Structures are given as structure tokens and as C-alpha cells.
Amino acid sequence: MSEHQHRVFNTVLNMVQNLHDAEEITQDVFVDVYKQPDAYRGEAAVSTWLYRIAMNKCIDHLRGRQRRKWSIAGFFAGKPREEREFNHPGVAAENRENAAIVFKAMKQLQSKQYAAWVLSEMEDLSYKEISEIMNVSVSSVESLLFRARKNLKKILEKEI
């Protein structure tokens, strides 16, 4: 399992763009895997299965953060999470300012478009690999990426 930790951690970091959150989520992924090893049914490669768990956790995390901002339950859930700043050590220093703007824009995408965009642009995975992780067809991945790019451009046009 240790051989996958590095990969899962970097995928999660690309999704949430914050080192601290990425560490927490990576821990949660492996805690889940250790708790329910039988959940892996051998239908896909272990790495695909791990990617899938990690992506779902990241989407839940990003959605949860949005929900907690507005809900009454969020008020009583203990210390409210502050909006995390962009903190991705893998992004080159000269690109950080631009990357922070893009990431802010990415948060406005639908979760499926967001996930497909991260897997394609940041993880550099093929359409086939993305389709296996997201459990959708290759043409759906193409469509998600086309719409993600279009929407991102629209959002960024307003930003700059």
C-alpha cells in the first residue's frame, strides 16, 4: 500500500490545493482502506480504486466546506473551518499568483468537471484512465473537459 501513498497524496493535493488538507484527506483515505479491505472487489486496478476513494473524499471535502459556511449544523460542528489559502508546494514560485486565481475559478466548476480537469491537466492522465476513475465513458470525459475549459475561461475573463 505504501507505494500508492505518494501518488494518492499528490492527487489529493492537486484537488484541494492545500498541504494541510491534503495530509488529512490522505490519512482518511488510508484509514478507510485499512478499515474495509474487503471493499476492493478486484474490478479495477488497485490504483484506480484508490484514486476513486481519494477523489470522492476530496469532492466531499470541498462540498462540505461550502455547506458548512451556510448551515446551522456547521455552526455547532465545532470550530468552523476557515477558507483555506492556496498552498501547493509543487507549483513553481513564479506561477503561484496565477495558479491561485485559476484555483479560485476552478472552485466554481461543477464537481465532475472539477475532478476531470484536475486529473487531466494536473495529473496528466489519459481520457481512458480518467473514465475508469470517474466511472464514466471516455466521451463523457471529453465533454466534461470541454465544458470545464469553456467555463473556466468565462470565469477568468470576469476575474481579469
Added chain:
Amino acid sequence: MMNKQQRIEEMLKSIKTPEQVEIDPYLVTRAEAKLGTSGNDKNKLSPRWAFLMVLGMLMIITANITVWKSVSQPKGDPAVQQIILDYGLSSIDPPFFFFHTN
């Protein structure tokens, strides 16, 4: 001056395939520790909920005592006092009274 579309393309390129970040060597140790304590974490009560529960209980107790005191005040009418003494009605059980106010 740079075209707006070119600027957007440049921005989108800024996040393309970032460098791999080394994982914290203690992450596995922390995950193992979390495995051992994850059951306990679920049972932890948020301080805000605890405060709210204590406040609610205090309010219920205060209301109960207030009503109990107001009812157990000796009545002015001596005949009523006599009946209370005769039938031993001077003590009112608060929890019983709380549900039977008449």
C-alpha cells in the same frame, strides 16, 4: 499589451502538471494513530453542543423549581391549609407536578 485570451491561456498553464511533493514521512504513523482513535473521535461532543445541552438543562431545572415554589406557597385560606395538612398534600413531587399542573 498582452491579449486577454493569451493571458487566460498563460494562467491555465500555470497549474499544468505541478511537481510531485514529497509525502510527510510521519503520515503513515499518524494514520495508524488515527486508526486506533477513530472510534473514540466519533463519540466526542463538540464544546458548543455541550454548552447548549448544559444551558438547556439549567433552563428546565430553573423553570421546574420556579413553578414548584409558586405552587407550594402556603395558601391564605385557613380551610385550604387544614385540608392540605389533613391529607398530607404539603409536599409536591416536582417531576410529577411538572407533568400535572392542575
